[in-house]
Amino acid sequence: MWDYTDKVKDYFFNPKNAGVLGEANAVGEVGAISCGDALKLMMKVDPETEVIQDAKFQTFGCGSAIASSSALTELIIGKTLEEAVSITNQDIADFLGGLPPEKMHCSVMGYEALQAAIANFRGEEWHDDHDEGALVCKCFGVDEGVIERAIRMNKLTSIEQVTDYTKAGGGCLTCFDKLEDLLAKVNGELVAEGLIAEHAAYRIGGSDAAELKAKAKAKKETEKAPVREVAAAATSPIAPSSPLPPPSAGMTNLKKIRLIEEAIEELRPYLKKDGGDCELIDVDGNNVMVNLKGACMACQMASVTISGIQERLIAKLGIPIRIIPVKNHAH
Amino acid sequence: MRPVYLDNNATTRVDPAVVDAMLPFFTEQFGNPSSIHSFGASVGVSVKKARQQLQQLLGAEHDHEIIYTASGTEADNTAILSALEAMPGRDEIVTSAVEHPAVLALCQHLEKTGRAKVHYIGVDSLGRLDIEAYRNALSDKVALVTLMWANNETGTLFPVEGLAELAKEHGAVFHTDAVQAVGKVPIVLKGSAIDMLSLSGHKLHAPKGIGALYVKRGTRFKPLLRGGHQERGRRAGTENAPGIIGLGKAAELAIEHMVDEQTRVKELRDRLEKAILQRIPNCFVNGDPRERLPNTSNIAFEYVEGEAILLHLTRQGIAASSGSACTSGSLEPSHVMKAMNVPFTAAHGSIRFSLSRDNVPEDVDQVIDALPKILEKLRELSPFWAGANKDPNDFKPVYA
Numbered sequence: 001m002w003d004y005t006d007k008v009k010d011y012f013f014n015p016k017n018a019g020v021l022g023e024a025n026a027v028g029e030v031g032a033i034s035c036g037d038a039l040k041l042m043m044k045v046d047p048e049t050e051v052i053q054d055a056k057f058q059t060f061g062c063g064s065a066i067a068s069s070s071a072l073t074e075l076i077i078g079k080t081l082e083e084a085v086s087i088t089n090q091d092i093a094d095f096l097g098g099l100p101p102e103k104m105h106c107s108v109m110g111y112e113a114l115q116a117a118i119a120n121f122r123g124e125e126w127h128d129d130h131d132e133g134a135l136v137c138k139c140f141g142v143d144e145g146v147i148e149r150a151i152r153m154n155k156l157t158s159i160e161q162v163t164d165y166t167k168a169g170g171g172c173l174t175c176f177d178k179l180e181d182l183l184a185k186v187n188g189e190l191v192a193e194g195l196i197a198e199h200a201a202y203r204i205g206g207s208d209a210a211e212l213k214a215k216a217k218a219k220k221e222t223e224k225a226p227v228r229e230v231a232a233a234a235t236s237p238i239a240p241s242s243p244l245p246p247p248s249a250g251m252t253n254l255k256k257i258r259l260i261e262e263a264i265e266e267l268r269p270y271l272k273k274d275g276g277d278c279e280l281i282d283v284d285g286n287n288v289m290v291n292l293k294g295a296c297m298a299c300q301m302a303s304v305t306i307s308g309i310q311e312r313l314i315a316k317l318g319i320p321i322r323i324i325p326v327k328n329h330a331h
Numbered sequence: 332m333r334p335v336y337l338d339n340n341a342t343t344r345v346d347p348a349v350v351d352a353m354l355p356f357f358t359e360q361f362g363n364p365s366s367i368h369s370f371g372a373s374v375g376v377s378v379k380k381a382r383q384q385l386q387q388l389l390g391a392e393h394d395h396e397i398i399y400t401a402s403g404t405e406a407d408n409t410a411i412l413s414a415l416e417a418m419p420g421r422d423e424i425v426t427s428a429v430e431h432p433a434v435l436a437l438c439q440h441l442e443k444t445g446r447a448k449v450h451y452i453g454v455d456s457l458g459r460l461d462i463e464a465y466r467n468a469l470s471d472k473v474a475l476v477t478l479m480w481a482n483n484e485t486g487t488l489f490p491v492e493g494l495a496e497l498a499k500e501h502g503a504v505f506h507t508d509a510v511q512a513v514g515k516v517p518i519v520l521k522g523s524a525i526d527m528l529s530l531s532g533h534k535l536h537a538p539k540g541i542g543a544l545y546v547k548r549g550t551r552f553k554p555l556l557r558g559g560h561q562e563r564g565r566r567a568g569t570e571n572a573p574g575i576i577g578l579g580k581a582a583e584l585a586i587e588h589m590v591d592e593q594t595r596v597k598e599l600r601d602r603l604e605k606a607i608l609q610r611i612p613n614c615f616v617n618g619d620p621r622e623r624l625p626n627t628s629n630i631a632f633e634y635v636e637g638e639a640i641l642l643h644l645t646r647q648g649i650a651a652s653s654g655s656a657c658t659s660g661s662l663e664p665s666h667v668m669k670a671m672n673v674p675f676t677a678a679h680g681s682i683r684f685s686l687s688r689d690n691v692p693e694d695v696d697q698v699i700d701a702l703p704k705i706l707e708k709l710r711e712l713s714p715f716w717a718g719a720n721k722d723p724n725d726f727k728p729v730y731a
Contacts, residue, residue, distance in 0.1 A: 009642075012639070012642060013642075013643075013646065015712065018711070018712050019711070019712075020717075029714070033634075033675050033676055033679070033715060036636060036664070036675075036679045037636075038714055038715070039714070040714040058712055058713060058714035059712055059713070059714070060634060060635070060636060060679075060712075060713045060714055060715055061636050061639070062636050062637075062638035062639055063638055063639055063642045065636070066639060066712060204443070
């Protein structure tokens with residue numbers, strides 16, 4: 001069991017502001033049951049002053065997730081949205097007297113829920129990056145989808161680059177093996193597509209976890225140096241000139257649907273080989289409704305099939321896609 | 332508050348009789364069993380007796396078929412590496428997706444380093460091995476089949492004797508990780524097709540740090556630890572005499588308690604399980620309800636996370652464990668729950684209660700009293716609970 005501070009335990013066993021806030025006019029929902037963590041933050045904001053008058057939460061998660069959610073509500077009540085928007089996940093962790101490194105993602109979830117709720121109040125769209133494959137970096141809550149997309153879009157070829165672009169691996173680095181696997185896998189695909197040279201592609205064993213940790217430590221020391229030196233140290237030839245574009249940038253709905261159809265067509269022979277099939281029913285944003293047919297429908301491995309199709313679509317489209325199996329009543 | 336320990340699949344309390352048996356071997360009987368003088372010789376005699384006690388528990392034909400190790404993990408690693416080395420020309424391993432990390436992590440390493448091709452056989456929603464896939468994976472390229480006797484999380488039993496017969500048809504070595512099974516289910520190795528079997532002392536009321544590997548006479552074997560001639564040259568290193576003697580005594584006690592394990596402990600487990608299912612909505616049992624260890628009950632609670640349940644249980648003096656890996660640093664459900672396709676709505680909230688002969692009816696009462704309130708409290712906090720279907724007539728366990 002984790003070595004939680006007394007304050008974490010107190011906020012877990014006696015959570016403040018737990019429950020549903022009926023008068024909420026700003027709601028942020030992040031995480032997913034598949035990730036093992038989900039938080040619904042409800043706030044009552046004064047439309048005139050933008051002061052957060054009340055806040056409540058509901059959390060599905062571990063001890064530190066519940067404690068972080070409760071701490072978040074304590075931190076934001078009485079603040080204006082402008083003040084609240086600058087609250088970081090570190091503020092949540094500090095409020096609780098610290099969290100185990102592996103549980104820092106719980107505070108990140110609180111931060112994300114707050115951003116989502118504020119965006120909701122302001123009528124803006126907020127992207128939840130969860131639900132894109134397995135969580136890889138637990139310190140920073142970065143999942144497979146985000147990492148794969150960053151590698152692909154920026155043609156990243158080293159673990160350090162992946163950390164710079166996604167934060168994954170910037171903490172305890174216990175995700176080193178997974179990062180290696182993802183980097184080698186996506187680089188292999190990029191080589192096959194002629195997008196990077198074979199000699200530049202990352203190979204398993206190309207980095208040493210201990211060396212990376214030592215470098216990160218040295219870099220941290222550098223960051224404590226004066227601002228001008230930091231700027232110099234952070235400049236890298238591979239640094240992007242602009243932040244990552246939004247996931248669905250540059251893709252029309254028509255193109256998206258065509259690519260989805262193509263991907264399903266490519267998979268069809270494999271499904272048919274096992275006596276099944278998959279039919280595209282509808283596309284709603286990034287939700288793709290499919291009808292599994294034949295052996296696929298009754299197969300106890302249906303969820304594996306679905307995640308396989310989902311992986312294929314994400315790889316092909318380069319955007320987060322969720323496959324939802326539905327029965328096709330129209331046919 | 333009365334402490335209730337229901338995490339016996341993690342480790343067991345060392346039986347006082349085992350401690351008594353071990354104590355002289357720390358003090359007056361301190362000799363090295365390999366020495367020929369009287370100090371060593373008397374210890375050697377006791378080590379031999381302990382080996383016979385373990386032989387009896389395993390139903391092995393010869394006492395020298397047992398090699399002592401420092402843990403179940405060492406036994407598993409020795410078996411796998413030995414089989415690969417001893418079977419030149421064969422470089423495939425067949426195992427299951429639900430093995431203990433002591434087997435899985437090594438197999439993955441061997442695969443990653445190109446030393447072996449590994450077939451991970453899947454399981455169904457009850458955790459039962461896909462026999463058809465197993466048959467298909469077997470060939471004359473397979474050096475080793477390594478399949479667990481009982482799953483540590485769900486208690487589901489694999490029909491290892493039959494699986495071993497199938498492996499023998501292809502000339503493969505058959506190893507079983509029986510760490511959770513030994514002492515809980517009757518085992519007779521004599522006459523079986525099982526070549527190797529791993530066990531660990533601390534799962535059957537012996538201390539931590541002592542394990543054993545059974546290697547059937549005639550099985551080609553390559554040692555993992557090389558050095559002295561201990562264990563007939565098959566495991567170098569001075570024998571852990573107190574541990575070995577403790578394990579011997581624990582084996583003797585396990586034989587005595589086998590009926591209690593199969594009847595009284597099982598009844599306690601069943602009473603606990605039944606009461607939980609009756610009093611708490613939206614939960615179900617993970618694992619094979621019939622072919623299962625008598626002491627293990629793994630229950631999935633929908634819409635709550637395992638660690639949160641455990642923290643509340645711990646506060647009430649109750650020790651259990653979680654199938655959610657969140658407890659160990661990952662947000663993913665355990666590989667066993669994933670392999671069984673337990674829905675995410677429930678896999679994160681799986682709790683394992685594992686009993687032993689030390690448990691009494693009051694332990695079960697205490698859990699039955701505490702758990703419904705804990706679930707109620709946590710579900711009130713869950714954003715998913717309000718939308719859940721709570722009609723018991725509609726609710727169906729994943730395997731129904």
